């Protein structure tokens with residue numbers, strides 16, 4: 001990260017500390033010093049530290065987004081590491097996991113090193129790279145997963161594409177086991193989704209658009225679960241979106257298989273009806289598509305029960321040119337980092353559908369567990385060469401989804417009552433592609449602290 005030097009001590013006073021990993025939900029002070037959480041308790045002395053008054057606000061472990069497209073290298077007009085990580089900071093995220101489908105893709109150790117080096121120079125939050133499963137994301141030959149794991153890849157994925165070949169997936173899972181890393185799959189049977197642009201259902205019929213059946217996702221999820229059973233490898237289902245997927249996950253979990261899943265705020269809060277209601281707004285075009293109300297219902301239940309353990313945004317910024325075309329030709333994706341928290345609070349927490357502690361767990365400890373960031377582990381396989389180290393003075397770890405004393409001082413403060421209207425023109429992301437523009441949302445992040453450095457305050461990115 002570009003944050004250098006020793007951060008000033010900071011006392012975050014009197015907030016509602018929600019740290020599910022430690023079972024904490026109570027009014028407390030949090031003292032950050034030397035880049036780590038130094039004390040947690042009541043009536044802590046400022047002792048020369050700057051003070052942030054957090055009464056009435058939530059103080060939570062730095063949010064972790066395990067599915068982000070930063071577009072660098074190769075598509076910097078859509079996003080780059082500087083703009084994407086500033087968008088993350090604005091959205092309350094202190095760690096982002098960067099997908100490998102850049103141009104060229106991250107499919108060998110030198111590319112992993114290059115992402116870490118660029119991040120060391122320009123990122124304002126922690127960036128953890130994902131390595132491709134197959135060379136060139138072509139779905140044929142396995143990439144050098146061992147080298148990439150050693151260089152610091154935290155997981156493997158061809159995301160953007162499914163791993164269509166079952167034998168390739170089987171081998172990937174076997175290697176993944178060896179390195180202890182999950183294989184993240186974008187589950188979609190390609191033959192069922194050719195030229196399709198939205199969910200196959202009532203609204204695709206009404207609108208006359210080609211639909212993707214839920215079965216296209218579920219066939220692949222079922223296959224991956226079977227391959228997890230066969231190999232013992234760890235499968236992580238990216239952006240789960242259908243009721244059938246939830247049923248399959250529930251079965252896998254009951255069986256004790258090493259299968260985890262994430263869901264996006266988009267799929268938790270919006271339905272395919274929005275394509276109709278916005279009259280073919282291409283900002284509603286996303287892959288997997290916005291699904292039916294019954295799917296959204298099932299996803300919410302799965303999130304609450306822990307069948308789905310993580311919320312990830314699948315932040316997919318695009319240029320206006322990619323979206324300002326007919327629905328059939330528009331690119332898939334939503335710029336989501338800066339609206340995730342307020343959307344989730346507005347749609348799920350304030351109406352009482354998800355408890356605050358559960359929501360925060362799925363944004364912190366959940367993804368940390370899936371990525372193996374806990375237990376003080378260094379996410380980077382080993383210390384990279386000087387100059388390329390994603391290391392901040394006094395803090396060589398990411399926050400790992402908890403405010404444990406001694407852990408990296410990654411903290412997010414959320415004002416649950418703050419109301420603001422989404423204005424894509426004010427995004428830090430270069431991608432303004434959101435269907436939420438003009439929507440009034442309640443519950444925004446107001447402070448983002450990365451390794452003790454304040455990188456966002458009151459919505460303004462300072463780094």
Ligand SMILES: [Zn+2]
Pocket residue numbers: 159160161186238239287288
């Ligand atoms: Zn995907």
